[in-house]
Amino acid sequence: MKLMPTMKPQKQRSSRSMQAPVEQILAGLRKEYPDARCALEHQNPLQLMIATILSAQCTDVRVNKVIPDLFKKYPSVQAFANTSQAELEELIRSTGFFRNKAKSIIGASQRIVNQYEGQVPRDMENLLTLPGVARKTANVVLGTAFGIASGVVVDTHVFRITHRLGLTEAKTPEKVEIDLMRSIPPDEWINFSHRLIHHGRKVCVARKPACERCVLSELCPKTGVLK
Numbered sequence: 727m728k729l730m731p732t733m734k735p736q737k738q739r740s741s742r743s744m745q746a747p748v749e750q751i752l753a754g755l756r757k758e759y760p761d762a763r764c765a766l767e768h769q770n771p772l773q774l775m776i777a778t779i780l781s782a783q784c785t786d787v788r789v790n791k792v793i794p795d796l797f798k799k800y801p802s803v804q805a806f807a808n809t810s811q812a813e814l815e816e817l818i819r820s821t822g823f824f825r826n827k828a829k830s831i832i833g834a835s836q837r838i839v840n841q842y843e844g845q846v847p848r849d850m851e852n853l854l855t856l857p858g859v860a861r862k863t864a865n866v867v868l869g870t871a872f873g874i875a876s877g878v879v880v881d882t883h884v885f886r887i888t889h890r891l892g893l894t895e896a897k898t899p900e901k902v903e904i905d906l907m908r909s910i911p912p913d914e915w916i917n918f919s920h921r922l923i924h925h926g927r928k929v930c931v932a933r934k935p936a937c938e939r940c941v942l943s944e945l946c947p948k949t950g951v952l953k
């Protein structure tokens with residue numbers, strides 16, 4: 727385990743006290759990122775769903791470069807449902823995994839047209855029936871597009887930082903989400919994810935967390951630990 731040269735790690739907490747003080751973490755994030763929002767540009771739930779599918783293994787910056795042309799060419803769910811796989815692949819190629827993503831977008835759009843009267847479902851159960859839509863994407867759509875707190879979005883930043891903060895020791899995003907839903911009040915679920923994602927991009931970055939300027943440094947068991 728490498729240590730940052732200018733900082734000393736905090737004394738390790740006992741396993742019982744490993745649980746970070748959630749309320750203080752929430753308050754710190756609220757103060758630091760009061761206006762944190764989803765970084766994916768979108769005008770409606772369908773566009774957010776498609777942007778989120780495209781963001782898998784890709785940066786939001788890259789996705790935001792692709793979607794203006796995409797949404798101009800396909801202005802409706804019917805347009806996405808009726809396009810060809812090859813044509814869509816060309817437009818989203820730069821986001822990576824473009825064959826699977828094109829297949830998911832077309833399949834999800836066709837199902838929305840055929841089963842949901844052209845409207846993106848507003849509940850987890852039906853969203854999960856759409857090709858390419860797993861729990862994370864469904865939580866993004868429900869939370870950001872509809873304001874429905876269905877769960878906690880666990881992306882790579884949320885997964886990494888909640889472990890550093892001692893909020894979970896779970897090995898999969900699904901189990902991390904369950905831990906977070908137990909410890910965080912439902913009215914914080916949506917904003918908690920937005921704020922932690924911002925924190926992961928600006929401060930608690932994967933390669934070298936900037937603990938010296940982290941609002942959570944006094945609460946975090948991993949302060950000063952590079953890992």
Ligand code: SF4
Nearest residue numbers: 930935937940943946
């Ligand atoms: S930046 Fe450092 S102190 Fe802040 S949450 Fe990440 S590991 Fe903890």
